[in-house]
Amino acid sequence: MTGSHGSEATRAGVEVRLEDLRRTYGTTTALDGLTLTLAPGELVALLGPSGCGKTTALRLLAGLEEANGGRVIIAGKDVTNVPANRRDIGMVFQAYSLFPHMTASQNVEFGLQLHRVDQDERRRRAREVLDLVGLAAHANKFAHQMSGGQQQRVALARALAIRPKVLLLDEPLSALDAKVRGRLRDEIRRVQLEVGITTLFVTHDQEEALAIADRVGVMQAGRLEQLGPPTEIYSRPTTPFVAEFVGLSNRMPGEVKFGGVEVRGTQLPLVQKDVPAGPAVALVRPEAVTIAGDGESASGPLVGTVIAVAFLGAVSRVTVDLGDITVLAQLPTSAAADHPAGSRVRLALRPDPVLVETKEATTASA
Amino acid sequence: MTAAAAATAAGRPFAGSRRLSLSWTGLVPFFIYTALFLFLPTAIILVGSLTDKDGSFTLVNFGPDGIAQSYLLRTLLASLQISAVSGLVGAVAGALLAYAVATGNPRGVLRRTVTSASGVLAQFGGVTLAFAFIATIGPASFIYETMKDRGIDFYANGVWLYELSGITLIYLYFQIPLMVIVFLPAVDGIRPQWREATESLGGNTWHYWRYVAGPLLTPSFLGCALLLFANSFSAYATAAALITQAGPIVPLQISNLLTSETGRAQPGLAKALAFAMIVVVLVVMSLYTLLQRRTSNWLR
Amino acid sequence: MSSARRFRLQVFRIAVFVVMGLFFLVPIGSMFEFSTRGNSATAPRNLDAWLNIVKTPELSEAIIASLELAVITTLAMLVLVLPTMVWVRLRFSGLSRVIEFICLIPLTVPAIALVVGMVPIYRWININVNDSILTLAFAYLILVLPYAYRALDAGLSAIDLKTLSEAARSLGAGWATVMLRVVMPNMSTAILNASLLSVALVLGEYTFANLLAYENLQVAIAYVGLVDAGTSIAVAVASLLFAFVLLLILSYLGRRQAPFAQAGAADYDLAQTVGLSGGVIGRAGR
Numbered sequence: 001m002t003g004s005h006g007s008e009a010t011r012a013g014v015e016v017r018l019e020d021l022r023r024t025y026g027t028t029t030a031l032d033g034l035t036l037t038l039a040p041g042e043l044v045a046l047l048g049p050s051g052c053g054k055t056t057a058l059r060l061l062a063g064l065e066e067a068n069g070g071r072v073i074i075a076g077k078d079v080t081n082v083p084a085n086r087r088d089i090g091m092v093f094q095a096y097s098l099f100p101h102m103t104a105s106q107n108v109e110f111g112l113q114l115h116r117v118d119q120d121e122r123r124r125r126a127r128e129v130l131d132l133v134g135l136a137a138h139a140n141k142f143a144h145q146m147s148g149g150q151q152q153r154v155a156l157a158r159a160l161a162i163r164p165k166v167l168l169l170d171e172p173l174s175a176l177d178a179k180v181r182g183r184l185r186d187e188i189r190r191v192q193l194e195v196g197i198t199t200l201f202v203t204h205d206q207e208e209a210l211a212i213a214d215r216v217g218v219m220q221a222g223r224l225e226q227l228g229p230p231t232e233i234y235s236r237p238t239t240p241f242v243a244e245f246v247g248l249s250n251r252m253p254g255e256v257k258f259g260g261v262e263v264r265g266t267q268l269p270l271v272q273k274d275v276p277a278g279p280a281v282a283l284v285r286p287e288a289v290t291i292a293g294d295g296e297s298a299s300g301p302l303v304g305t306v307i308a309v310a311f312l313g314a315v316s317r318v319t320v321d322l323g324d325i326t327v328l329a330q331l332p333t334s335a336a337a338d339h340p341a342g343s344r345v346r347l348a349l350r351p352d353p354v355l356v357e358t359k360e361a362t363t364a365s366a
Numbered sequence: 367m368t369a370a371a372a373a374t375a376a377g378r379p380f381a382g383s384r385r386l387s388l389s390w391t392g393l394v395p396f397f398i399y400t401a402l403f404l405f406l407p408t409a410i411i412l413v414g415s416l417t418d419k420d421g422s423f424t425l426v427n428f429g430p431d432g433i434a435q436s437y438l439l440r441t442l443l444a445s446l447q448i449s450a451v452s453g454l455v456g457a458v459a460g461a462l463l464a465y466a467v468a469t470g471n472p473r474g475v476l477r478r479t480v481t482s483a484s485g486v487l488a489q490f491g492g493v494t495l496a497f498a499f500i501a502t503i504g505p506a507s508f509i510y511e512t513m514k515d516r517g518i519d520f521y522a523n524g525v526w527l528y529e530l531s532g533i534t535l536i537y538l539y540f541q542i543p544l545m546v547i548v549f550l551p552a553v554d555g556i557r558p559q560w561r562e563a564t565e566s567l568g569g570n571t572w573h574y575w576r577y578v579a580g581p582l583l584t585p586s587f588l589g590c591a592l593l594l595f596a597n598s599f600s601a602y603a604t605a606a607a608l609i610t611q612a613g614p615i616v617p618l619q620i621s622n623l624l625t626s627e628t629g630r631a632q633p634g635l636a637k638a639l640a641f642a643m644i645v646v647v648l649v650v651m652s653l654y655t656l657l658q659r660r661t662s663n664w665l666r
Numbered sequence: 667m668s669s670a671r672r673f674r675l676q677v678f679r680i681a682v683f684v685v686m687g688l689f690f691l692v693p694i695g696s697m698f699e700f701s702t703r704g705n706s707a708t709a710p711r712n713l714d715a716w717l718n719i720v721k722t723p724e725l726s727e728a729i730i731a732s733l734e735l736a737v738i739t740t741l742a743m744l745v746l747v748l749p750t751m752v753w754v755r756l757r758f759s760g761l762s763r764v765i766e767f768i769c770l771i772p773l774t775v776p777a778i779a780l781v782v783g784m785v786p787i788y789r790w791i792n793i794n795v796n797d798s799i800l801t802l803a804f805a806y807l808i809l810v811l812p813y814a815y816r817a818l819d820a821g822l823s824a825i826d827l828k829t830l831s832e833a834a835r836s837l838g839a840g841w842a843t844v845m846l847r848v849v850m851p852n853m854s855t856a857i858l859n860a861s862l863l864s865v866a867l868v869l870g871e872y873t874f875a876n877l878l879a880y881e882n883l884q885v886a887i888a889y890v891g892l893v894d895a896g897t898s899i900a901v902a903v904a905s906l907l908f909a910f911v912l913l914l915i916l917s918y919l920g921r922r923q924a925p926f927a928q929a930g931a932a933d934y935d936l937a938q939t940v941g942l943s944g945g946v947i948g949r950a951g952r
Binding site for chain 3: 389392393395396399400402403404406407408409410411414459462463466469470476482483486487490491492493494497498499500501502503506507508509538539542543571599600602603606607617620621624625636637639640641643644647648651
Binding site: 062063064083084085086088089090091093095096097099100101110111113114115142144155158159162168 | 557559560562563564565566567568569570573577578581582663664665
């Protein structure tokens, strides 16, 4: 691929700041004071369930909706009161991105036409950016002649052609098939890195967010619950919501004492500090649950029967019934093969730090 | 006769090798019926317009002594004029109404009311419609009397309601709802994402209409306008109830020929007129179909 | 959308609805006004014009004749068109295009043109078969074909006709049973649609009746209108209300049959069936 994209000064990423953004619709608060800074060239993913405000945040940044409070600052300039068509952004939608009456290259050239780029330069740039997304051969096709994945790639090309300051992606993969999703996801990241553009990526799919983002912001009910690199979000969730939304969690009752939490005979360190002693629910990741051995003649709090084994390729997820609770263990498939459904096993918990929910927290997040 | 045949065909049991020939009898009633009451009349029109009293082929009915006579050409012109005006005005007004409806709540009461009302009003035609307008702005109406009392006599130069301009106005009453019904799907097909994409690419409202929404809606708009044209061109009853003079539009001319002496002297003339009408409507409807097909590709 | 733009849009919408609302409601209001006038400018309002409807034999006979025609046409439609469509779907799927084409022809042939070819045929019928107004049903069925076809086709597409009929036949049912007890109950809404559309069309029809010299409802209204405007306008209002009620029933039923479709889509489909690409029911009545 040509390296011309990252080398021009105007193509270097810019800083984007969202300061205390608020948006209400009547009595509903869609966004309740969001503050977020995107470093130049960074890809931040906003992750959360529907209604959490992630799309609202994106649309406020785009200028497609007006904020009820707060500021949007792009490259040091306050654009809160600037209409969408003058914010210099590029946007890819979840569906119906392309104009149906224009071919792929006409779609791409349209933005350039609006920016008063002359015809020859338009053609050249359109070709270049379609090449970047690998669709130069489809330049003369219409939307209804292309697959969903191809349409989204053209939409990406169209957004990038005008060399915007920020790239906004509103769940661009949600409407696509699973296989296409994975490939396109990596494609988007590759292009984003090559161009070096500051990007906001909104999704409800945590796998997507964790796979491509520099930082992930998990949102719920209009607020940002946690913001950090994917590994941190996954292994050190700071709230129960994040712990349960991102990855799987086993809810295992235990007792907080001696600076940690005792769960079924095993002492586990805590992620949080200053948790009061007493009963709590620990959120244990399936990867932290291992099968220590055969449980035929054993007894104890971690001995139980295998109910089901879900084959997921390289790993398998084993569901074990411990009598009072059911627990998910995740282990390499070869290891899981020794313990088919119906067999008795003895589990062990790895001493990874865990998040706990105390009584108040449980009722609050329930 | 047709009903009985259908019943026997349905009740007859199947017997092995005679199955295929028996199957065909199930279709016979329908084909006989349409042959007698659809194809036969059409054939009568076609053949009758091309033959003279002795039964030999002739083009007289299409020539200067036939439908090309000056008074008939004037009639044709009047019909085309009314159809064009009511078609165009109806199309524009209907498109605006459709847009106003489409930009509202898709499940709201307003939308349901307007679409149902359009369904009803597009029905409302003929005699009852003519009388409705006579009751509204006719010479004995409340509105006319009130305005006259205030010094505005809009029939000072003649009662135009009973003339071509009156017909055009009245036709709008069913043209506009028809436009709403047939154009609304196209307007619904315009996705909000296209507007937002235009904005994100730096365009404003004018750009959006000039380069996106306009080009997308134009084929459907034109098609629907053609539909309204054909609809107006074919309309008969409203004018019949309104106009008592000889026959300033083609449908009235046909009815005149069917019921008068001139008509009986030249039987081929009415048929030639009918033939001409069919051709016009056929051409217009074909164009309509072509334009709608293009639209359905884009605005599914 | 920015608040400025939303405001402009709302102003536009309100303006359109007010203007259109006036244009369409004023004539209807005027009809009510006209038909309830007293004998002179100062006489109080009354329902004399409405009562006249039953008192004028011309009108009451025409109403009855039109209603009878509506029923006959609808029955003929169900007996002729529905079995044929079912038969084609089951045995002659190659012919479905042909049937569709035939059924949609009446949309492109204006009634006023078609009637020219009907005149000689009806002259023959009057002499050799019957001269009753009810023979108009033959012609009306042609006019009804496109609407009936569309409505019934929608209903047939929604059920798996092949499987249903084969299941019934395998259990020993004859074709009459299949039609009456298996197919028709499963497309009750479509049949109701087609029937209501037929009724509305027949009641509103003027062209054929007038030029074939019969006196149906619309012809009677026009005739009485020359003499007594108030009464004929009262009938006009009544028939409009009747059509409105019919379509209201249609739209209510239509929504029930499409529970999973969006309300908008169901209404639209209904409007399409009603409106149809060629023009609407009153086409022959226009």
